[in-house]
Amino acid sequence: MSVITFTIDGEQYSAKEGDTILQVARDNKIPIPTLCYLEGLSTFGACRLCVVEIEGSQKLFPACTTKPTESMIVHTNTVKLKKYRKMIVELLASEGNHQCAVCVVNGHCELQDLAYEVELDHVRFPYLFPKKSLDATHKDFVIDRNRCVLCTRCVRVCHEVEAAHVWDIAGRGIDCEIIADLNQPWGTSPSCTSCGKCVRVCPTGALFDKGAAVGEMQKESGFIKFIVNARNKHEWVRTAHEEE
Amino acid sequence: MKPRVATAWLGGCSGCHMSFLDLDERLIDLADKVELVYSPIADIKIFPENVDVTLVEGAVTNSENEEMAHLIRKNSRLVIAFGDCATTGNVTAMRNPFKVEDVERRAYIELADKNQRIPDEYVTIAQLLKTAKPLHEVIKVDVWLHGCPPTADQIWFAVTELLQGRIPVLPPAYLRYG
Amino acid sequence: MTVEDLRELAEKEQARQAEYEHRILYCSSAGCVSSGCDAVKNELKKAIGELGLSKKCEMIGTGCLGLCGEGPLVFVHSDPTLYQHVDATVARRIVEEHIGQGKKVKENEIDLNDPFFASQKKIVLENMGKINAESIEEYIAADGYEALAKALTEMVPEEVISEIRKAGLRGRGGAGYPTGLKWDIVRKGVADQKYIVCNADEGDPGAFMDRSVLEGDPHRVLEGMAIAGYAVGANQGFIYVRAEYPLAIDRLKTAIKQAERFGLLGNGIFESHFNFRIDIRIGAGAFVCGEETALLRSVMGRRGRPKVRPPYPSEKGLWDKPTVINNVETYANVAPILRNGSGWFAAIGTQKSPGTKVFAIAGNVKRPGLIEVPMGIALRKIVFDIGGGTPEGTTFKAAQAGGPSGGCIPTEHLDIPVDYESLQTVGAMMGSGGMIVIDNTSNMVEVAKYFSEFCMDESCGKCIPCRVGTKHIYMMLDKIVKGEATENDFELLKELCVMVKETSLCGLGQSAPNGVLSTVRFFKDEYLSKLKKSSEGNTHLNESSSVPVVKEA
Numbered sequence: 011m012s013v014i015t016f017t018i019d020g021e022q023y024s025a026k027e028g029d030t031i032l033q034v035a036r037d038n039k040i041p042i043p044t045l046c047y048l049e050g051l052s053t054f055g056a057c058r059l060c061v062v063e064i065e066g067s068q069k070l071f072p073a074c075t076t077k078p079t080e081s082m083i084v085h086t087n088t089v090k091l092k093k094y095r096k097m098i099v100e101l102l103a104s105e106g107n108h109q110c111a112v113c114v115v116n117g118h119c120e121l122q123d124l125a126y127e128v129e130l131d132h133v134r135f136p137y138l139f140p141k142k143s144l145d146a147t148h149k150d151f152v153i154d155r156n157r158c159v160l161c162t163r164c165v166r167v168c169h170e171v172e173a174a175h176v177w178d179i180a181g182r183g184i185d186c187e188i189i190a191d192l193n194q195p196w197g198t199s200p201s202c203t204s205c206g207k208c209v210r211v212c213p214t215g216a217l218f219d220k221g222a223a224v225g226e227m228q229k230e231s232g233f234i235k236f237i238v239n240a241r242n243k244h245e246w247v248r249t250a251h252e253e254e
Numbered sequence: 255m256k257p258r259v260a261t262a263w264l265g266g267c268s269g270c271h272m273s274f275l276d277l278d279e280r281l282i283d284l285a286d287k288v289e290l291v292y293s294p295i296a297d298i299k300i301f302p303e304n305v306d307v308t309l310v311e312g313a314v315t316n317s318e319n320e321e322m323a324h325l326i327r328k329n330s331r332l333v334i335a336f337g338d339c340a341t342t343g344n345v346t347a348m349r350n351p352f353k354v355e356d357v358e359r360r361a362y363i364e365l366a367d368k369n370q371r372i373p374d375e376y377v378t379i380a381q382l383l384k385t386a387k388p389l390h391e392v393i394k395v396d397v398w399l400h401g402c403p404p405t406a407d408q409i410w411f412a413v414t415e416l417l418q419g420r421i422p423v424l425p426p427a428y429l430r431y432g
Numbered sequence: 433m434t435v436e437d438l439r440e441l442a443e444k445e446q447a448r449q450a451e452y453e454h455r456i457l458y459c460s461s462a463g464c465v466s467s468g469c470d471a472v473k474n475e476l477k478k479a480i481g482e483l484g485l486s487k488k489c490e491m492i493g494t495g496c497l498g499l500c501g502e503g504p505l506v507f508v509h510s511d512p513t514l515y516q517h518v519d520a521t522v523a524r525r526i527v528e529e530h531i532g533q534g535k536k537v538k539e540n541e542i543d544l545n546d547p548f549f550a551s552q553k554k555i556v557l558e559n560m561g562k563i564n565a566e567s568i569e570e571y572i573a574a575d576g577y578e579a580l581a582k583a584l585t586e587m588v589p590e591e592v593i594s595e596i597r598k599a600g601l602r603g604r605g606g607a608g609y610p611t612g613l614k615w616d617i618v619r620k621g622v623a624d625q626k627y628i629v630c631n632a633d634e635g636d637p638g639a640f641m642d643r644s645v646l647e648g649d650p651h652r653v654l655e656g657m658a659i660a661g662y663a664v665g666a667n668q669g670f671i672y673v674r675a676e677y678p679l680a681i682d683r684l685k686t687a688i689k690q691a692e693r694f695g696l697l698g699n700g701i702f703e704s705h706f707n708f709r710i711d712i713r714i715g716a717g718a719f720v721c722g723e724e725t726a727l728l729r730s731v732m733g734r735r736g737r738p739k740v741r742p743p744y745p746s747e748k749g750l751w752d753k754p755t756v757i758n759n760v761e762t763y764a765n766v767a768p769i770l771r772n773g774s775g776w777f778a779a780i781g782t783q784k785s786p787g788t789k790v791f792a793i794a795g796n797v798k799r800p801g802l803i804e805v806p807m808g809i810a811l812r813k814i815v816f817d818i819g820g821g822t823p824e825g826t827t828f829k830a831a832q833a834g835g836p837s838g839g840c841i842p843t844e845h846l847d848i849p850v851d852y853e854s855l856q857t858v859g860a861m862m863g864s865g866g867m868i869v870i871d872n873t874s875n876m877v878e879v880a881k882y883f884s885e886f887c888m889d890e891s892c893g894k895c896i897p898c899r900v901g902t903k904h905i906y907m908m909l910d911k912i913v914k915g916e917a918t919e920n921d922f923e924l925l926k927e928l929c930v931m932v933k934e935t936s937l938c939g940l941g942q943s944a945p946n947g948v949l950s951t952v953r954f955f956k957d958e959y960l961s962k963l964k965k966s967s968e969g970n971t972h973l974n975e976s977s978s979v980p981v982v983k984e985a
Binding site: 081103107108109110111112113114116117122125126129131132136137139140142156218225 | 299309335341342343344347348350351352368385388390391395398400402416424426429431
């Protein structure tokens, strides 16, 4: 297997063939913010938070899908990237109805964490305050579309890991929404196995356990990597990091 | 002359002011260093002129808030959005996806035990705006102090920075929504 | 069918056409259909019958004749005369006076020496006004399928690709990627199955180049695709055409059936081992499906959403197999290149952008329509010589090239050569060939608002910058138009546009802010004049002026 040597933020790193810039960065504890990316699921490349600069190109590249090439020089944290990431979080915040104070994941929310990471002190764009629906018809879980960031982790985990494909996206542009089956109440979905994987991987409070009160819901997305590894490589090992 | 400080309460739950009171014994220090010229916790009827700093709690949700916000801006050298409602709209803005009439019907008729009617015949009662807005969508805001509510330590940090003549730049540790 | 059969067919058809003294061609493209060419057709037919001219005169429906604003158009081939604004009365007069008595109907005649025609160079549109759009025989008589025959019987696939590379043909869908290079990558890809896809999801407002080609000369596209299939080793092609083009779909269906019947599609074409079939896939009205990765997903029956490239379709396209995806006009150029040679093609246009480009001119222009010009022609020539300039009493302000995501080119850049690279230097792009002329009666902020609304509506919603960014861009422009925005809003708008452009996932988002950015660049005054002078809301403390606020105790 060939090894590629390249540079991230001035330091040299080596990557196995097929590794992405993000994987190498994660392995070496270089922080690159992500939202739609989740280890164990297919890459979606849509949140654009992980974009990096590569010397010699005017374009920006998503670290989650871009593979390093020999001697590539990558910058993950330039002034421009910081500015863009902050704007992306501003856009996300303006798009939904995110009232942290009354949210089940307050304090354990990836969107909140992102806001802190990019040091977002206020949103310069007008909040859109869309009218979104909440579906509590499932016996165990609730989907509150007001808090959805459309990362599609639920869609992917349901299709790729649980193989039920309950979730998909309806509409387009700003009107996109996650729907169950043929846009029906979740509780009536014949394909849902009630496995709860979608709830665990959701980065925000859009999917949660019924009965959870403010701040009570803790997500656990690391187990997807464990399941996928166990299935594909027959390795039933969880690292301490994933246990967190 | 001591700096003239004001705090105002727009469309919020007063939680931010409660948190302000949580400064506890630090309030005594503060009382020596500043002059509190307007506040819901002081009995002053009219927002004065020539204020150095105003902390504004709550979103701008009705006509009175809007008028007040502009008055505050006009009379204050520095305006601080105080808490999540002033910063994001927060809980106050949860009504925004709905029509004002629907919100009023829900509050005054559907959920009222008695005297079910919308109090729209009193000119003294401020009218709800179409949407509740974060403060900076209405007036210029200089500093954002978030949290629901901001903790006493956050408030103290901001206040002490101001007393030392600096515009507070909150360290990431004090960045907190919810 | 053999090559000999093809030539025999061509001769037979030429002989048949020669039997007629006159050929009357009426434009049967959607533009003239909507301006009433059916009534014209019926009257022509009736008049020919009544005057007993049916032995002497043949009447056929042909492809777009170009001057769409002057339709319905009728062309008398024998004695080249083009008639405009033809209605039933004029149609009868054409038959009675022109065909019957040899006297042209002067009132409706268009001067064929007009710069509109003289400045054009037709390759893709060469058959428009020559052949019947629904007849494979007529296409064959005009050297149709000759190039496919040549490729299959005289050339190895590598030679075909090399010929396309030498010609320097670049993708006509907008980005201008070298077609030969793309084919070569697919050719070299190792897979049990490869695909050819034709992007006919033309969605830019005001653009109708591809539609016109499909309606007027569908076999040209089929032939180009079959040659591509032979070159890369694919036996299956798909044409992805938008449902809003019913006439194009009908003509394509007819053409595919005819080609199959003649053995020009199907198994063992020209008695070679080459098999190729083409299926039509009909789009469901999403602009984003013009983006290649979204289009491919839609062909496979999935949700039309772009995905991150690489891998490019040439490596992993339909069902993860190497796939050539080119636009209608690109395929339409293939057969002429093989027939006339790469040298002939490379000599047309500019060195970096050889050949011609079809444009659909619309907007505030005297002669809107479909044109084909050599690459590198000055924009001024397109707007003024061909398009006739803006209507009386108005002056030219800008030309919007490249569709909703293109840029507005102002007067000072009117002499810019129209090719891929030059257009980019002024923030516009070649795009697929839509060109909208804007005169001084239009406000550029409103123009930008119109295009940004289009991009917002058509965003698929996958990536955040495009999904939410286009919404805010539109809202801010609306605020500016209403006179409610401040300078800070304007600054934020510019910042947002650059961010959306640089971070969006696909071409739609990456180019969505172009309309705003180019109008800000060239027409900043129009924005500034709409801004509110002072503001209280949504402003930021200027750090340099941050006076310590609190006085010493």
